Amino acid sequence: MPWVRLALSSLGNRRIITALTVVSIALSVALLLTVENLREGARDTFLRTISGTDMIVGARSSDVPMLLYSVFHMGDATQEISHATYRAIAERREVDWVVPIALGDSHRGYRVVGTEVSYFERIRTGRDVPLRFEQGGEFADLFDAVVGAEVAERLNYAPGSQLIVSHGAGAIDFSNSHDALPFAVSGVLARTGTPIDRSVLIPIEAMHAIHAGSDDAVQLREEARAPSTVTAVFIGLRTRLATFTLQRALNAYEAEPLTAVLPGLAFAQLWSIVSPIEKVLVGISVLVAITAFLGLAVAILATLETRRREMAILRAVGAGPAHILRLFLYEAIFVTALGIAFGVAVAYTLFAIASPILEARAGLALVIGWPGTRELVYLGLIACGGLAAGLLPAWRAYRTSLADGLTVR
């Protein structure tokens, strides 16, 4: 059909304005796809801050604060769990493994987490990715420490570095440093993009030992014993089927008040607090897309007056007003299609370049695959937007060519 060719030639005749319009649509498409992908990536990464753990148990509290202190190391637990209860939980038949943590100390602003060696095997992040040592290895001695990637980078620690643990969570602590009891770094963890990067892990026995009162390391080594309390327990179950039975049992535990949290549910709850931000981001990119289409409509409308002669020529050789309408619509459709194609190309190039960087720096895992349903819906809406933006000038052209006929009034 000559109209497709005519539309293309006509657009080619206005290369600069066409190119600019294509670029503005491409940018809005790229922005929308990037925001969408980052949003999904952020949500995914957040929900997978911890994986492989079926349940987290702490002293009676509510879900979100518990998640905040146990996983994000933000804030403090108001109560601890006794060691007896911890043992009782560990021995339940539904339970496959337990990893205790004890909180309360810090090192130069980074939280110190007392735990057991099994932590490095059981605690997973992302899509069930186990912790990996960048340098060194797990604790070999009571006064060994494993540091997260960010701690190592900021404080320039490597295996063998010495560090002092101070009481409380403040960045600077003048009074309560356990400075006679330095820990030696035994290992540095690879970056995970989770709060583990900002943690200093020490053996849970050492944590209790340094609080025992003595400053004499030799004596402490002898006295190091099973801790009397733990802050929270990470639990892996033998079978998921036991989840709710165990949760009910622990929530109704008689010896002391406990709260058992299912991380998946608690994370979803926590995310719903953050999610308005993602809506704002999507809203902004939709506005950008609308602006791009107004630009498209303006770009075509602005040429209408100068193209009245072109329309009269077309009418003279036998084109009807409907043909003119179609010509203008085709132009809008081509510009939109080109914009979408470029936008998708730009977005995916960007993902390919940024993905490894984001993964390493922020632990943010982008999903680079074919556009998902949401992306396709967005692209479909953008295509409709282009058509709608093209309709107004096309309709004006139709009216004009109908009124003008062969003579430009």
Next chain:
Amino acid sequence: MNDAVAISALRYAYRGPSAFSLEVADFAIAAGERVLLVGPSGCGKSTLLNLICGTATPDRGRVEVLGEDLTAMSGSRRDAFRARNLGVIFQQFNLLPYLSVIDNVLLPARLAGESGAATVERAQALLAELGLAESLWRQKGAELSAGQQQRVAAARAFLLRPGLVVADEPTSALDADRRDAFLALMMAQARETGAALLVVSHDAALHDQFDRTVAVADIAAKQKVTI
């Protein structure tokens, strides 16, 4: 043989910012006749052209072109009829600036669905006959001189051997020498294809080249409509 144009008892009202009405009691152009239509600007020439070409429809009366009653046709039928049976030449800027010369000439053929090899050959022959060198055929319409553009427009108008060619001030953008040469070319083509020729001009000096000269005022009454 049918008249090229036969208008009877026509009344047309333009409802625009400067509303007017135009009445034509009776006007005909015989087949193959060459008519010069003269009149000052604003006398209703353009409206008359639109009515004959089917891009405007009268409120009353009949407009027959080549024996077909345009007023009985739908808009799209009239458009198709125009593509196939009418040639139109404007005063200037006849070409789509972004199409090549040959594509400009072939426009009506493409719209009439007759752009086969025979038509392309005829287009090339016409361009050659009208003195347009082959080297110009692939150039864009906008790159040609005004005189060349008019000749391309003539090639386009006569391409499908139409029964009627309508030209609106086709020579006013040309100097005297080129004007005469162009008129001669048009006449020759009209003779060869048997097309009737209706040329509108405010320049009555051209009259000796036509079979008949008609003053718009003699056939049409234009009145301002005051609301």
